[in-house]
Amino acid sequence: MSQNVEKPDKVYYFGTCLMDTIFPDAGLAGIKLIQREGVQVIFPREQSCCGQPAYNSGFPKEAKRVALQQVRLFSEDYPIVVPSGSCAGMMKHHYPLLFEGDGHLQRVQAFSQRIVELSEFLVRTLKVQLADIGQPIKVTWHSSCHALREMHIIEYSKSLICQLQNVELVELQNEHECCGFGGTFAVKQPKISGAMVVDKVADIRQTGAERLVAGDCGCLMNISGAMDYQKVPIQSQHLAEFIWERTHVK
Numbered sequence: 459m460s461q462n463v464e465k466p467d468k469v470y471y472f473g474t475c476l477m478d479t480i481f482p483d484a485g486l487a488g489i490k491l492i493q494r495e496g497v498q499v500i501f502p503r504e505q506s507c508c509g510q511p512a513y514n515s516g517f518p519k520e521a522k523r524v525a526l527q528q529v530r531l532f533s534e535d536y537p538i539v540v541p542s543g544s545c546a547g548m549m550k551h552h553y554p555l556l557f558e559g560d561g562h563l564q565r566v567q568a569f570s571q572r573i574v575e576l577s578e579f580l581v582r583t584l585k586v587q588l589a590d591i592g593q594p595i596k597v598t599w600h601s602s603c604h605a606l607r608e609m610h611i612i613e614y615s616k617s618l619i620c621q622l623q624n625v626e627l628v629e630l631q632n633e634h635e636c637c638g639f640g641g642t643f644a645v646k647q648p649k650i651s652g653a654m655v656v657d658k659v660a661d662i663r664q665t666g667a668e669r670l671v672a673g674d675c676g677c678l679m680n681i682s683g684a685m686d687y688q689k690v691p692i693q694s695q696h697l698a699e700f701i702w703e704r705t706h707v708k
Contacts, residue, residue, distance in 0.1 A: 465495075465497070465583055465584060466536060466537055467498060468497065468499075468500060468534075469492060469497055469498070469499055469537045469538070469539050469579075470499075470502065470532045470534075470536050470537070470538040470539065470572075471488070471489055471499050471500065471501045471538075471539050472508070472532070472538055472539070472540045472545065473485045473501065473505065474508070474540070474541065474542045474675065475506070476542075476675035476676055476679060477542075477675055477696075480679060481678065481679075481696055481699075483699055484541065484695075484696035484698050484699040485698075487696070487698040487699040487702035488539070488541040488698035490702055491576075491580060491586070491698060491701060492539065492580075492584070495580075495584045495586060500534075500536065502532060504527075505531055505532075506524065506527060506528070507524055508524070508528065508545040508548045508549050509548065510544065510545065511641055511642060512524060513548065513552060514641055514642055514643075515642050518556055521556060522556050522557065522560075525549075525556060525557075525566065526562065526566075528549070528569070529562070529566055529569045532569065532572075535572070536572070537572050537574050538572045538573050538574065539574055539575075539576055539579050540574070540575055540576065541575075541673070541696070541698055542575070542576075542673065542675065542676075543575055543602050543604045543606070543608070543611060543673055544602055544604040544641075544674050544676060546574070546575040546609055547604035547605075547608040547609050548604075549570060549573045550570050550571075550573040551570070551608060553566050553569065554566060554567050554570050575605065575611045575673075576698060577611055577614040577615040577618055577697060578609075578614045580614070580618060581614040581618065582614070586621075587621070588618065588621040588622055588701065588704070588705050589705060590621075590622040590623045590624045590704050590705065591704065591706075591707065592624055592703065592704040593624065594624045595624065595626070595668055595669060596625075596626045596665075596666060596667050596668055596669075597619070597625055597626070597627060597628070597667050597668065597669045597670070597671050598628050598629070598662055598665040598667035598669075598670055598671070599615070599616060599619065599629070599633070599670075600630065600633070600637065600662075600670060600672040600677055601615075602637075602673060602674035602676070602677045603636050603640070604674070606634065611673075615697055618701060619671065622701075622704050622705075624704075625704065628665040628666065628667050629665075630665060631664065632658075635654070635658065635661075636654060637654060637655050637658045637680050637681050638651040638652065638653070638654025638655040639651070639676045639677055639681075641676060651680075652684075655680055655681060655684040656684065658681055658684070659681065659685055659688060662685075662690075662692060663692070667692065668692065668693070669693045669700070670682075670685075670692055670693070670695070671694075671695055671696075671697055671700050672694070672695075672696065673697045675696060678694050678695075678696060681694060
């Protein structure tokens with residue numbers, strides 16, 4: 459892992475579209491994990507999508523309008539914590555590419571440099587120490603493509619799980635394979651996407667895990683939907699919600 463960074467007094471929180479609409483408890487869990495470490499969390503209510511759907515669909519002008527809205531809202535010089543490798547990758551790596559040769563480039567670059575994915579922030583910056591109060595459980599972990607190949611933050615996510623003394627982490631045999639979601643890919647190529655998630659579910663089942671944990675809600679939505687369709691009795695959960703559940707005294 460890379461070197462630690464200084465703990466801030468305040469951070470921004472970018473909640474992501476899917477957390478806002480489908481997995482709100484996961485979004486709130488991420489906020490509570492940060493607040494528990496004594497850091498104030500600022501959540502601009504006018505935040506929206508990161509712009510990735512438009513960007514991936516070939517609409518750069520529309521994606522730039524969405525991006526500039528986020529740049530305007532997250533204006534102070536605080537870290538911007540994102541509980542998604544996919545959205546974090548868009549905002550950190552693709553925003554500057556979108557604005558190459560544009561008068562907004564310098565401002566956008568300064569914004570992108572403040573993006574940090576949640577698990578990396580918890581480990582590198584907050585140096586969290588987790589006390590597991592849950593019952594023994596066997597889980598497996600799914601790495602999203604952007605978290606794995608673009609943000610390179612999987613080591614942080616797994617290190618958090620491994621801090622939980624009553625949790626046994628069983629690795630997937632084909633962890634590096636995509637689940638088939640890919641945002642608009644699942645819509646444009648449904649047969650290929652469907653075949654990919656069937657393979658992913660089979661890999662999850664062979665681990666014997668009781669729960670699937672992941673750091674991206676798009677993957678969770680895709681995989682949990684497939685498992686429900688196949689009547690596979692394995693619960694799926696975002697990493698933030700899983701950690702909060704295991705370490706929070708009700």
